[in-house]
Amino acid sequence: MKRPILALALILMTAPVCAADTTMATGDLGLVVERTTGSLLAVDRSEHAAIGRIEGLGDLSHASITYSPDERFAYVFGRDGGLTKVNMLSQAIVKRVLQAGNSIGGAISDDGKLIAVSNYEPGGVRVFDADTLEMVADIPLNAKTIGLVDLPRRRFAWATWDSGEAWMADFSGPEMVLTKLGDVGKNPYDAVLTDDGRTFLIGLFGEKGVTAIDLWADKPEPVRFLKDYGKDQEDLPVYKMPHLQGWAFTGDQFVLPAVGQHELLWVDRRSLTETARTKTHGQPVFIIAQPGSPYVWVNFATPLNDTVQVVDSRNHQVVKTLTPGEGVLHMEFAPRGAEVWISVRDADKVKVFDSFDYHLIAEIAAQSPSGIFFTSRAHRIGL
Amino acid sequence: MYKPAAFVLLAVFMLSGPAIADITPERAERLEHMILQDCGSCHGLTRAGGLGKPLTRKALAGAAPEGLALIILDGVPGTAMPPWRPLLTEDEAMWIANYLLKEAK
Numbered sequence: 079m080k081r082p083i084l085a086l087a088l089i090l091m092t093a094p095v096c097a098a099d100t101t102m103a104t105g106d107l108g109l110v111v112e113r114t115t116g117s118l119l120a121v122d123r124s125e126h127a128a129i130g131r132i133e134g135l136g137d138l139s140h141a142s143i144t145y146s147p148d149e150r151f152a153y154v155f156g157r158d159g160g161l162t163k164v165n166m167l168s169q170a171i172v173k174r175v176l177q178a179g180n181s182i183g184g185a186i187s188d189d190g191k192l193i194a195v196s197n198y199e200p201g202g203v204r205v206f207d208a209d210t211l212e213m214v215a216d217i218p219l220n221a222k223t224i225g226l227v228d229l230p231r232r233r234f235a236w237a238t239w240d241s242g243e244a245w246m247a248d249f250s251g252p253e254m255v256l257t258k259l260g261d262v263g264k265n266p267y268d269a270v271l272t273d274d275g276r277t278f279l280i281g282l283f284g285e286k287g288v289t290a291i292d293l294w295a296d297k298p299e300p301v302r303f304l305k306d307y308g309k310d311q312e313d314l315p316v317y318k319m320p321h322l323q324g325w326a327f328t329g330d331q332f333v334l335p336a337v338g339q340h341e342l343l344w345v346d347r348r349s350l351t352e353t354a355r356t357k358t359h360g361q362p363v364f365i366i367a368q369p370g371s372p373y374v375w376v377n378f379a380t381p382l383n384d385t386v387q388v389v390d391s392r393n394h395q396v397v398k399t400l401t402p403g404e405g406v407l408h409m410e411f412a413p414r415g416a417e418v419w420i421s422v423r424d425a426d427k428v429k430v431f432d433s434f435d436y437h438l439i440a441e442i443a444a445q446s447p448s449g450i451f452f453t454s455r456a457h458r459i460g461l
Numbered sequence: 462m463y464k465p466a467a468f469v470l471l472a473v474f475m476l477s478g479p480a481i482a483d484i485t486p487e488r489a490e491r492l493e494h495m496i497l498q499d500c501g502s503c504h505g506l507t508r509a510g511g512l513g514k515p516l517t518r519k520a521l522a523g524a525a526p527e528g529l530a531l532i533i534l535d536g537v538p539g540t541a542m543p544p545w546r547p548l549l550t551e552d553e554a555m556w557i558a559n560y561l562l563k564e565a566k
Contacts, residue, residue, distance in 0.1 A: 114498075137506050137507050139506040157505050199510070267541075315536065315545075318502055319512065380495075380498075
């Protein structure tokens with residue numbers, strides 16, 4: 079954040095410096111997960127700087143974060159079942175509960191009142207009051223939960239790894255209504271909601287294919303597509319499970335990671351048919367659309383995780399290959415796409431690149447950084 | 462960060478069998494890093510489990526290191542555990558198996 083009032087005061091000397099406005103806003107802040115130390119690095123997007131560190135968050139391997147609608151509070155979902163509420167202004171933990179033995183992610187309802195957590199141990203989903211972190215619903219299901227997303231009108235959807243089902247919980251009425259959306263296939267590894275809130279896309283690990291559920295339909299039903307990609311090729315080992323949370327939607331296409339192939343799969347949004355493939359450097363992990371552009375950025379599983387590739391969705395060609403360093407774990411764009419923040423775990427750095435000319439804008443020291451989460455996520459559906 | 466001196470570990474393991482004799486201290490440090498970060502992606506940084514099974518000492522109690530090394534090298538078909546043989550030698554897999562059995566978590 080710039081502080082023009084302070085600058086003016088210094089220049090004009092019309093008022094004592096102590097009268098400067100020190101009020102902070104949170105709109106250009108973010109948190110970087112420091113996975114090995116169980117800490118969070120608070121960052122200022124405009125200043126390209128770290129502004130504080132919050133410690134004591136437990137096991138943050140595979141941690142994720144959502145934000146309250148006013149971008150004041152972060153909700154951090156840790157591997158050890160910890161649900162932690164962090165105040166972005168004071169950069170302090172407000173409340174922390176160990177809500178399960180092993181969890182994987184979470185989501186916040188559109189009204190900001192409910193926090194849902196996806197659990198591995200015990201399985202299922204637990205839902206908490208966003209103010210108090212008191213549990214308001216427990217949905218066991220006896221299966222590991224993946225791909226939990228918020229849907230409009232106090233609803234959540236997710237899939238289950240073990241049993242291959244998709245579910246929706248509706249909190250819009252006085253009682254929760256739980257609906258099974260269908261059987262989606264073997265071992266779903268992640269799921270994502272399209273940016274229009276219409277389609278719940280579920281990637282499969284246990285068999286080839288992706289399942290789509292049209293949530294605008296009167297009776298949503300699973301539809302399988304990409305059922306036989308790579309069927310003539312031998313599968314390569316998958317050293318890190320791909321993620322679908324990247325919102326890789328550009329124009330009239332989805333782009334999805336091939337599982338066990340070093341390829342991106344391009345799909346026509348409406349017909350769900352494959353339109354093209356792109357050979358990539360390694361097993362894609364995150365495929366993230368650069369906002370306001372035809373480009374997607376891709377990172378890769380170990381041992382090829384020192385590289386990021388940029389692919390043009392118009393011709394499906396790799397247009398740039400960057401090597402930020404060993405252990406590129408995540409990428410987060412400024413909301414309007416001008417720059418991308420990349421966590422480089424083994425360099426203990428977050429590197430900020432210009433999205434268009436790829437020059438390095440800044441480096442920020444961080445301890446084994448993984449996920450980067452800007453507060454602007456507060457206003458995005460399905461995260 | 463949790464980082465015991467690799468040479469101490471190596472010294473300990475050298476007493477336990479010849480299979481690790483070829484692992485240099487530098488390589489041992491890389492393997493330890495790999496256990497924490499890459500195994501940790503699925504099995505948790507504390508090895509309490511995740512998509513993968515727990516790999517705590519308690520969870521592995523009674524397991525033979527040779528059996529664990531084979532799982533590491535060849536994976537478990539039908540699960541998300543991949544074969545690491547393209548990235549590891551048999552000696553290195555044994556080193557990891559012994560590490561998991563002996564390093565308290």
